[in-house]
Amino acid sequence: MREPLRDVRSYRLPEEVVAPLLHGLPEVAVQTIAAITMEVPAYAEAFAGELGHKIERAVQAALGTFFKLVSRPGADPGTPLQSALDGAYALGRGEARSGRSLDALLAAYRVGARVSWRELAAISVGTGQPASTIADFAELVFAYIDELSAASVAGHADELAATGRIRLRHLQELAQALVAGEPAHVLQTRAEQAEWTPPQTLTAIMLPERAARWVIDLLDRRTLQLADAVPEVPGMTVLLVPDPQGASRPTLFRLLTGHSATIGPARPWLEAQTSVARVIRVHELCRSSAPGVLDTEDHLASVVVTADQGALADLRARALAPLAGEKGAAAAKLLETLRSWLLHHGRREDVAAELFVHPQTVRYRMARLRELYGDRLKEPEWVLALTIALAVPDPGGVGSG
Template identity: 50%
Template sequence: MTSRSTSGLRLPDPVVAAIRAELPGAAERCIAAVMREVPQYSEPFRGRMGRNIENAVTLALGGFLDMATTDAGIEPGSMVESVFEAAYALGRGEARSGRTMDALAAAYRVGGRAAWHDLSASAVENGLPAAEVAKFAEFVFDYIDQLSAASVSGHADELATSGRVRERHRERLAHSILTGVDRASLTVLAERADWAPPATLTAVIAPSSASAVLRSQQEARTLHAGSDAPGLDDHPDLTVLLIPDLGDRARTALVAQLADRQAVVGPTRPWDQARTSYRRALRAIILDVARPGASADSEDHLVPLVLTADRAALADLRERVLAPMQGLRPTTIEKLTETLRAWVLHQGRRDEIATVLFVHPQSIRYRVGRLRELYGDRLTDPQFILEAAVALGLSEG
């Protein structure tokens, strides 16, 4: 009788022959045990896939027997190498299917235990000395650990690769939303990015240094447009997030969190119309209305956003409102302009005007009298009052 050895294990030829004959049945029982004890595989292993997995297990057990009967170990091009490549591919496939590595590790444990039960029984029945059984057990479970490690590596690599691909698709989706791509095209991009559209999105412009923390605190579907979002060319230190279904309480908390930063939270809009949320937040950034320490909520800055929507028109309106002062000295124009502004905003209440401007009431009476000389009945004309409020409402004088 001849025997072969590896790592101190000696398997007599009759034992090898008996185990090899046992492999198909052992593979079948391994599959049955996994289906019974690991719920995640109770359905996937049925039918055609089950037969394919059974063949793979038979191959894996055959690879084990080859390792146990040669001194060469894993050689390039050998069946054993093919087995480990298959284990790596299995890990990647499980990641693509959405199953965790925990499920696959459980399958390895259950399958290894079932295989050991069959193989050890066959080995003992065919004369494997008791002294060698412990070495045989060590070899079996070491082999299972190596296969499991190969699958873990494949699973991790697939997650890393698919994660990078998915992130690129989601960044492209975010850019497409911000540039106003039509809903049908956005839906296709969302499917490609494995992204289930929420009801709404809220655009947030914040420092790039804070983006990772903000994303970790928000819903998993939060999109990141990066710092190269359209319109942010002059603000390379800022980035854009699109947050799904941001409720009132979460919005309040987010605004408070961003109050000490150069950041703006746009209005909430239907997910495929989130471009309007971003455009408002972007205008708030450009106008510098949300400085550190001020509110980061664009809803708190609607007046300046509205009044500066058309800067040229605002300038023309201001020029028309102040036209009667043309020809006066600059210092006089400055004083009368601040008085007119206060007159409009405080509805002509002279004491309030004096308090706001820190000017003696007698001086206010003089200035108001001067305004009446310049504007006449227009000071009581509702249309002029509206125009003056809009034209001077943002100025300090």
């Protein structure tokens, strides 16, 4: 089992050991950069030209910090190392901001440690240092590189976490702006901030939050989730799914099978607000009577008829006023017969089949309705008013507003 590397903070090398190493630092840095350039292709271009000179100086500074650390008697052992660790941490964050993984940087650390140790060991051997001192020195070099590597890993991870949180916030702000119907230039800016590529269309899906947690992983990566989209319906959320139309729309329905979900129409992404409004409206109208996956396209008539609830209540009160004197079960039977009669254009046999009654019963009920309405059942305007009044169930009862 490999023993842990020595704590580089607590070790000191004699001045006569360090002096020749410091003198050879510039050449060691040159050799280290050359090896990294050759063995780590990702950095070959970055090390060219003026940037290469800056990196060379940075390598010299890192090695110089190491020598200060192992040759300072009595001073705070953490101070020189902390400066190097801060630089390595910043380097890791910079790699994350540039969109690169840590593979290249850690490879560069490994190559740098190997080559710098090779060159420094050659200097130590040339100055006649004993084998035990050179061995201790080797352990310190690799312990130092390990600390720098760990600091870079931490910087890279922290930057990714911070970037992820910032992007998530931008995506949430974009979703809220879409629902609020913000102007196109505002939405474009929000999309750019979130690094979100707009699709042709967005389709709103309303479903329980627990289902959304796994469904979203199966959808387009650009899918947006609205936090607290429907505060009046706790536990529900809304997803905005890119381009689920054409052949992909049936796939979406299959994916949601077994869940209580409402799927809205596909709309240009700048108009996603209208798809969200549609799913919320259909959910309000139909969810209690139609479990499972709802397609808002199947409920357009209900949406249209109930668009102005006040006007619908007034129309219903006026159209059903002749039934106001009928009570209880008798009123309910006349109402269902009138609705079926309107839907089947007066075909008695079809009405009887739908209501599971004898055609003679239909004839009797229609006779009573003609008594109440008179010739108005023959007038197109009244037929239209009654059709609209009875298109959706009246929660208040016959003739209520």
